[in-house]
Structures are given as structure tokens and as C-alpha cells.
Amino acid sequence: MISVALCTYNGEKFLTAQLESIKRQTLLPDEIIFGDDGSTDNTLSLLTEYKVHFEELGIKTSILPPSGAAHIVTNFERTLQATQGGIIFLSDQDDVWHEDRISQSVFMLENNPEVLLLHGDAELIDKHGHKLPQTLFEKLKYSHLLQNEANSGAAFDLLLQRNLVTGATAVIRRELLSDSIPFSQHWLHDEWLAIIAAAKNGYFVVQDELISYRLHDDNSVGLQKRSIRGLLAFFFASRRGRYEQLIDRMSEVERLAQQEDFKSEHVEKLRRAIKFNISRKSYPKQRLFRFPQIWKEAVNGNYRDFSARPVVEMLRDFLQSA
Template identity: 40%
Template structure:
């Protein structure tokens, strides 16, 4: 099973190194990292270039892309996801730090269940210095034991029609699911080919 990590950045110099180090410390390294920078004005791009050299030395494929102008995180992620080739694709925020076994454990779930399309986790919420705040993500979102029971019983769709408890930074998705729901994955378009967002209301 080929694993891709899609990382989007914007002026993330302060936090980025810790996240990049956590990717390199995974017990199951990704096969591919797609990093798309949204026209950062700080040292983010230099850090991505240094990471790419280290990651390639470990056998990972790394593709770096730099937007000429800022397009916003939604369009940046959409275009970056369209470049990923993995059977399973992990979304990655620039200011997180991953548990060393994250990829290994989540990839194993996909391998064990061919019908699994999307998997998400809880997360420890930390402050700007990386200290745990004492609250985890699902608790902060007021997710109930009943909500989790619905998910584990295979009724996640019903639950998600009522409320959202899935955040992008905790998600891995099967590559063919993304291809089915996003024309960019099928057509190979880039940010410049994306339609303009609707006007604000």
C-alpha cells in the first residue's frame, strides 16, 4: 500500500520544523510527500527544501510546489491533493506534531478493511509551545459516547449529516475516494486551473 502525505504551508516557519521532524520519525515512513506552499514570505520555503533533501535520503519521493500568489488554504489543499498518488492519503497541517506510530497504525486499518474510505483520529490540543492543554479534540468538540458508538457501528454518514466531528489534520482517505469526489484528482488540474471561489455573501 502506497502512502502519501499532503502538507500545505503558509508562513509556518515558527512551527514547521517540529512537524517535519515528526514525519521523518514515523515508524512507517510515507512513500510520498506533497508539500504546497501558499506564497509564504518567511523562511518556510527554505525549511521545506531542507526537509525534501533529508526525506529523499530516506527513500521518500518529495514534490514541492510554491504558489506564485496566495490562494487560500482550501484551494491550496485541493490542488495539492490532486498531485498525490498514494493508495492512502494523509492530510497534514504545518503546526502539528504527529505521534510516531500514526501512519503505521492508520495504514494498517486501511489494509485490514478494503471497504474503509476515510479514517480520522482524536488529537491532543497543545499551546504555542507544544504543551498539552489538558483537553483533547473530540472532548473540545463535545463528541459524545453515543456519537462514537454510531461511528464504530458503521453509521458515520448518518452522524456526519447531523454534525461534523472530523477535522482535516486528523484524516487519512483512500486515494480512489478522493479521485471520485474531486475533479482535480481525475483531471490533474493545478491551482491556476481551479474555478474562482463564489463571491462572499
Template identity: 40%
Template sequence: MTEAVPIPSTAAPAWPAASVAQADVSVALCTRNGARYLPAQVASICTQDLLPREIVLSDDDSSDDSVAVVERTLAEHGLATRIPLTVMRNRPPLGVTRNFEQAIRACRGELIALCDQDDVWHAGRLRRMVAEFERRPELLLLHSDARLVDGELKPLGQTLLQALETRPGELADIAAGRAFAALMHRNLVTGATTMLRRTLLDTALPISPLWVHDEWLATVGAAIGRIDLLAEPLMDYRQHGNNQIGAQRMTLRQKIDKALGERGDKYAHRVRRSEALLAFLQGLGPRVAGETLAMAQGKLEHFRFRAGLPRWRPARVLPVALQAARGRYARFDRGLPAILQDLMERG
């Protein structure tokens, strides 16, 4: 397989002198055929009351003028020289996770804001998040809620956390510094809402090829330090049908269809992911607490259990009931929905 190699486009400009209106923040912007949505996203960055120090754009083999749109929008707001733009072009494309990893590696700021091409930041978003990092030097990663909107930015009547059906206990764990325990249930971190401290990269890179970038960065951050959530919408998160990774609350019909679907090899894949995470954390030695390693081991054992369930559904009832009684579905999964899925899925 041919490995994508970034084609140099714009050399990294000189780092500009700081000003009262700029923070030591790099924006890692990834694009692929996003010309339709990029003017609104880049404009929302340009109109922040606290500007970033640079934008690093990694374009994944766009066939439209995505890069030119970014350059033009910066110029229209008079920021072409004030916010340096570094551009990398990938041919062939790297894919979403490797594209973001490339952009993140090229960032020079102390803080790095991940940025999708099709969203819109609310006014004051950067200032709100930067203030949290300044107040809490131990914080490695911060994410937020977002307002869900359609392709034309019309509100869909719910937020990201509502669409994820986030439970009070999960929010309480994150607020109390137990984010790793919350992430052992499921991922709650959406990259587009995320800002991270660059020191996290010293440990978290390279990203495991079995993981998505945001989930990996958050899980590693929670394992070695503190990550947190701002439960307030700080951006509009477009849901337009072509999202590479989107978020919408499933209807009852969709939940039933999912519960009755084919098991396939998804649990075997989750076992491999969990094995990769556990091995990675074990390799960090004393930086990872024993309790954290025990949770990662428990998650792996739970997925091995799910992957090994018999094909004949009646034979699953007793082992699933025992696993539930031990609290495994509550600690390492989504509780009742996962129990029902294990009882009802075909194959």
C-alpha cells in the first residue's frame, strides 16, 4: 500500500509577536473537499475575541479549492499576516486520524485546538477554554458540549451531550477527576470540541492505528493526568449527512435495529483495541496508577467475554446474567442497552 506523503505547500511562517488579543494556541484544521463549509468555520476563528497564534492546515487530497478558501477567508478578515497559515497537502489521502495526527505534530502552540472543516465556533470559545487551562496547569485536555445544527446551521433542538444520552454519573465522574472510569463506559470526547496541552503529545503520539484520534488522546490523557468537560455548547456542530464522524441521537427504531443486528467481528475489533491500550499503558510504567491499569484490564476482559458469547441466543442468557450481576456491564459498558444487545444480536 502506498503511504501518503505530505506535499509541501506553504512553509511555516515566522512565529508572530504575541499581543493582548492572541493566545499561545495553534488551530489544527483538517480538510477534505470542505470548500462549501470552510468560509463559515474560518470566519468564526477570525472573529474570536482571543485569536490563535497560528493555523496548521492539513488537506487530505481535496479535489475542490478548500485550501484557497481558507487563505481567502483569512485575507478577507485582514488576518493573513497576523495568523500564520501552514499548509500540508496529502496525496494520496491519509484518512481522518492520520490527517489530524499530522496537523497536530506540526503545531507549535502550547495549546492545540482541534478543528473540523464544517463547524462554527461560538464567540468567546477560545477565551473560555484558554482561561480554563491557565487556571489549571495540571489540565491536559478539555472538551465541551456543542449545539447540533443541520447543513445550513439551523439548530436541531439538541446538544451533543444530549444526543450521546450522557448520564449524570458519567458527568459526575469526569467532574471528580475520574474521567478514565467514564471513558471505560464509552467515548464521550468529540475532537471538534477539544483543546489539548501539547505536553500530552509527548506521551500520546503516535496514535494507535486501531483508535480514532480524539478517543485515543482523551483516553491517554485521562490515564496519565487530568482531562475535563465544559458542559456548555461552545460551537455549532454540523450534521449534514456527509460527516466523517457525526452525532445524532438514535430513534427507538434505530436502537431496536441495532440490538437485532449482526454481531459480525466488532467485538473482536474492540478486543484488539483494548489489548493495544493496555499494552501501551503498561509501557508507561509508574506514570499510570495501578487502579487505572486494573480498569483497562477489566475492559479488555469484558470485551473478550462479549466476543466469546455463543451464536445461539438462548445460550447467552446465563453468562450475560452473571456478567451483569458482577457489575461488568455497568463498569465497562453502557449497562442495560449493552445487555439487551448481547441477548438479541444475531450471529
């Protein structure tokens, strides 16, 4: 059984295009679950209208009661849990699926039974639906070389450095969902599912563009371009709470690792990451006095192993205020 978990929040502007693209799939899903996050616009009316359309196509369709402005992670968790399929597609409200997204992904999963999470590239479009110059992976700097490394067993290490999975392109097996509940509130839903899939050697990335991913001013989570002001904040803002959050993130996965069949090297990597961030938390308030500790962590390989851009991260640790 194939399910779709589609989450919404005040999405009427682009929702119709997304719903129409699901209707046009060469392989239709068996079930669609809509999880609304307390919309105040016309979103629920559109979902009610399309519920009828999907049911006319033989697709079981449900609209969950509005959650009342829950966090996006919580909304996805409850919507995914409400599905019944063994294969579950994640869907945002503002993209456009390519017609073979479901058929192509299901084919890959059927031929790779060990895969728990599969995701792919996406065409980037603007708010008017016009194609943008880069693809999603090009924007993320997720090169073919890194993709091949991830598929060859390095996914866990890469995902500890940064999130490479955009949930709007992802499909998971129910087994992964069961292993991932409850979702962590310190991780986005897609990166949480991805890191657990990678820890279980069930991560797979395809180079194909599966959807058209829309960039606009109202993206809840996405590829927002950082302004000059944002760059300054990135390097000079207070680091208060930053390392605690990183420690919490790694600790949650490490606790889960003790209950699941994670490889011993993954567990050790998590413990190193926790120790690294505890060390960073203790850096002196005066910037010049931080340099010896930053250099020590660099020599030990921690910036290389736990940062996608080690030099940038070292500079950030040096410049940020206490």
C-alpha cells in the first residue's frame, strides 16, 4: 500500500498545483492523509474539495483535525503516523511532483529492499513556476561524488555534518517510521528520519529530479538566501545555547543508538561529536584565548569530521560573542 502524507499551513496560494500534480501521477497512491497545522486561509476548503476528487479516483483520503498551530515536526509526525501504507511519500504544500515521482521511487524501493529512505534531486522553480538555473542538489552543493560516497556507506558521516535530505523529495518505509517515533524536536523531521535510516544502512539518494521545488518568501523551511545582515549574525551573534542544542541533537541519536542496531562506529562517532561540542561550549569568552582550543580540535580532526565547511566553522567559533 502506498500512502502520501501531505502537511499544510495557510497554503492556498500554491496548494492546487501540488494537488493536481499528485492526481497526474502515472502510479496513483492508495491513500492520502492531509495534516493541517491550523490554517486560517482557504486551505481546508481546498483540501475538502480535493478529497472528493481523490476519492473519485479510488484513493482513500482523510483530513486530520487541525492541530492548532503545532510545530512543523509535530505536524509531520502525526500525519505520517496516521497513514497505513508500507511505503509513505512525504509532501509539502507548495511544490509540483513530476508525473513519475511515485512510480520511479516505488520501482527503486522494490529493487532495493534494504533501503528505508530514498530521496532525490529537484528542479527549482520560483513563485510563478518558472524554472531557476540551479537544481536543488546544486544549490546544496551535494555533488555526484558526495552522492556516490553516501550510497557507498558514508551517509551517516555526511549527515552528521549537515542535512542533505529535503523531505519534499523523500519516501520512507513504514519500518523506518516505527523506529523513529517519537520524532526529536531538536531535528527537522526529514533530517531525523535520514540520520536514523543512515545509521541502519538504509539511506539511498538518486540523482534524478523527482519534483519541482518552489522557492518563495513564505517557505516554512527551505533554501532562503542569506542576506549580508544574516551573514554578520551567522559569524558574530551570541553563541549562547548553540552548543547545548548541538549536544542535545547528538545525545538524542546516541540514546536511540543504545536501543537500536546501530553500528559501533556510528555510536563512537556520536560520542565524539558530543565531546567535541562540550569542548566548544567551554571556549573562553575572550576571542584570542579561544584560538589554542580551536586549533587543538582542528588537529584532532573534529572540525573536519563534524562540519561540512571546517574553516568556516572554526572562524565562526572564533568570532561569535559569548
